[in-house]
Amino acid sequence: MIELQNVTKRYPGNREALTHLNLTIEQGEMAFLTGPSGAGKSTLLKLIAAIERPTRGQVFINRKNITRIPKRKVPALRRHMGVVFQDHHLLHDRNVFDNVSLPLQIAGFAQVDINRRVRAALDKVALLDKEQMMPITLSGGEQQRVGIARAVVHKPAILLADEPTGNLDPELSAEIMRLFNDFNQVGVTVLIASHDLDLIERMSKRIIRLRAGECIDSQSPLDAQNFEIHN
Amino acid sequence: MVKARHQQPLARPSFKTRFRAYVRDHVRVLLFSLGKLYRTPFATTFTLLMIAVALALPACLYVLLNNLQTVTHKWDDVGQISLFLQTDTSEPALKQLKATITKHEQVENVNYISADLALSEFKNRSEFSDLLEGLPINPLPPTLVVTPINSAKQSDTLNKLKKEFQSLANVEQVQLDMQWLQRLQAITDIIRRAITAIGIMLGLSVLLVVGNSIRLDIENRRAEIEVTKLIGATDRFIRRPFLYGGMWFGLLGGILALLLVFIVLLVIRQPAQDLVGLYNSDFKLMLPSFIQSISLIGSSIFLGLFGSWLAVGHRIAKIQPS
Ligand SMILES: Nc1ncnc2c1ncn2[C@@H]1O[C@H](COP(=O)(O)OP(=O)(O)OP(=O)(O)O)[C@@H](O)[C@H]1O
Ligand SMILES: [Mg+2]
Numbered sequence: 001m002i003e004l005q006n007v008t009k010r011y012p013g014n015r016e017a018l019t020h021l022n023l024t025i026e027q028g029e030m031a032f033l034t035g036p037s038g039a040g041k042s043t044l045l046k047l048i049a050a051i052e053r054p055t056r057g058q059v060f061i062n063r064k065n066i067t068r069i070p071k072r073k074v075p076a077l078r079r080h081m082g083v084v085f086q087d088h089h090l091l092h093d094r095n096v097f098d099n100v101s102l103p104l105q106i107a108g109f110a111q112v113d114i115n116r117r118v119r120a121a122l123d124k125v126a127l128l129d130k131e132q133m134m135p136i137t138l139s140g141g142e143q144q145r146v147g148i149a150r151a152v153v154h155k156p157a158i159l160l161a162d163e164p165t166g167n168l169d170p171e172l173s174a175e176i177m178r179l180f181n182d183f184n185q186v187g188v189t190v191l192i193a194s195h196d197l198d199l200i201e202r203m204s205k206r207i208i209r210l211r212a213g214e215c216i217d218s219q220s221p222l223d224a225q226n227f228e229i230h231n
Numbered sequence: 232m233v234k235a236r237h238q239q240p241l242a243r244p245s246f247k248t249r250f251r252a253y254v255r256d257h258v259r260v261l262l263f264s265l266g267k268l269y270r271t272p273f274a275t276t277f278t279l280l281m282i283a284v285a286l287a288l289p290a291c292l293y294v295l296l297n298n299l300q301t302v303t304h305k306w307d308d309v310g311q312i313s314l315f316l317q318t319d320t321s322e323p324a325l326k327q328l329k330a331t332i333t334k335h336e337q338v339e340n341v342n343y344i345s346a347d348l349a350l351s352e353f354k355n356r357s358e359f360s361d362l363l364e365g366l367p368i369n370p371l372p373p374t375l376v377v378t379p380i381n382s383a384k385q386s387d388t389l390n391k392l393k394k395e396f397q398s399l400a401n402v403e404q405v406q407l408d409m410q411w412l413q414r415l416q417a418i419t420d421i422i423r424r425a426i427t428a429i430g431i432m433l434g435l436s437v438l439l440v441v442g443n444s445i446r447l448d449i450e451n452r453r454a455e456i457e458v459t460k461l462i463g464a465t466d467r468f469i470r471r472p473f474l475y476g477g478m479w480f481g482l483l484g485g486i487l488a489l490l491l492v493f494i495v496l497l498v499i500r501q502p503a504q505d506l507v508g509l510y511n512s513d514f515k516l517m518l519p520s521f522i523q524s525i526s527l528i529g530s531s532i533f534l535g536l537f538g539s540w541l542a543v544g545h546r547i548a549k550i551q552p553s
Contacts, residue, residue: 028237049461051552071548078463089458093267105256106464108249109241117241150462155241187237 082151282484441538481535
């Protein structure tokens with residue numbers, strides 16, 4: 001589903017943020033991306049969402065080479081993805097319903113489908129009763145769930161999340177991770193960047209460890225269990 | 232582990248559905264961008280007033296100029312044509328001639344001044360009356376004084392009329408008093424050009440005012456634009472509310488400008504009528520016509536749209552999520 005071949009990313013005037021990185025994430029897989037600050041986690045996600053272009057190497061999404069994708073094709077690519085940010089990036093001039101419906105509006109769905117899909121997504125994140133509220137009046141955890149609802153409302157094949165639990169307490173974080181797991185259960189490919197090692201080890205999913213732009217370890221769930229036993 | 236039932240990917244909406252959604256989005260954005268103006272009442276009022284004043288000034292001047300022209304055209308002796316007839320013109324031929332000219336569609340009225348009348352008027356006004364007294368015959372010709380209709384009081388038309396009259400039987404000579412008319416035309420021409428220049432400059436300032444507030448709006452919404460791009464919005468989708476915002480500025484500013492024009496004209500109406508009434512009794516200050524009002528609002532909408540289009544330019548394409 002997602003494939004990076006020998007990818008190097010260098011920001012102008014900086015050392016390499018990613019160095020000769022090879023990585024494959026299968027369709028329907030769920031994986032965590034971890035590593036110290038500055039390791040290149042966000043950069044990796046940005047390459048997948050075509051926010052940044054690789055300096056060298058190739059990026060494939062669903063077997064399509066997006067390394068040099070022209071600007072006008074980027075919107076269509078992003079409609080196949082859902083992106084969740086640490087600071088949820090909600091639009092504060094419209095209510096929860098309108099925030100969540102945005103991807104469907106953009107893609108031109110009929111109003112009945114929009115209503116149905118938005119309610120389903122809000123139901124999934126347990127915010128159905130808050131659809132008329134303005135984002136500013138919600139708690140941090142609720143805002144993050146609205147962001148997640150917006151990321152999944154159009155049933156994307158890929159769900160990317162950069163530090164989705166960064167500002168949340170452990171209990172809320174675990175709840176958010178369970179949500180991601182649920183989406184993965186219905187076939188969505190999920191890739192989450194996170195610092196929270198305790199939490200992601202408990203999820204027993206693949207963990208990709210980056211350090212200084214290189215992949216130093218990529219454990220499958222089985223290895224992860226061994227890792228726990230050895231320690 | 233057996234995976235639970237997989238979600239079906241959402242089918243891409245049909246063309247018809249997408250077209251309907253497109254229209255719906257336009258309506259939604261139309262209302263949304265109006266609401267946006269409503270939510271920033273101070274900035275909106277300020278911008279609208281700037282637009283309204285910039286448009287009302289040239290519009291007022293233009294309406295006043297139009298009024299001036301109708302006033303001057305009503306002065307009867309402006310653009311009169313004198314037809315000097317042959318002295319031996321018979322009575323029936325004269326009647327015939329007068330009738331022909333009166334029927335002409337560009338003629339308002341015809342006044343006959345007989346040779347005798349002309350002579351006595353001349354005597355009254357002239358210091359040479361004694362000299363004339365000694366003349367054996369009346370040297371003055373009988374004259375027809377033709378007053379053209381107001382719309383014909385332009386040098387081209389008058390010259391054409393002159394030629395026509397010249398070819399008529401019994402007409403010795405045709406004289407056109409164009410000096411006044413030419414002066415008036417030159418003056419109104421200068422004023423018209425000045426108003427056009429002022430209008431263009433103030434129109435430019437409307438472009439700048441609208442462009443600037445749209446530019447600020449874009450800067451304030453940079454984060455929002457980045458997010459919508461990440462969700463897969465096209466530049467066109469993102470541009471839309473800003474263009475509609477400019478359209479609203481133009482529409483509302485234009486309506487306000489029209490209101491100002493009416494207020495100014497109604498305020499000066501009575502004194503202006505009093506003043507002009509000293510010269511011409513039946514003067515009524517004309518307010519902008521329906522067509523003129525619509526064109527004022529129309530050009531305001533155009534300026535608003537164009538200003539926002541200029542401000543949006545490549546600015547939205549340049550904003551990329553990071
Ligand atoms: N826009 C940019 N311009 C220049 N350098 C950048 C840019 N974004 C990231 N970098 C650099 O690239 C490297 C990797 O950054 P990245 O944001 O991918 O790290 P990260 O693993 O997400 O870190 P964190 O855990 O702190 O979010 C860092 O050294 C950073 O300074
Ligand atoms: Mg990061």
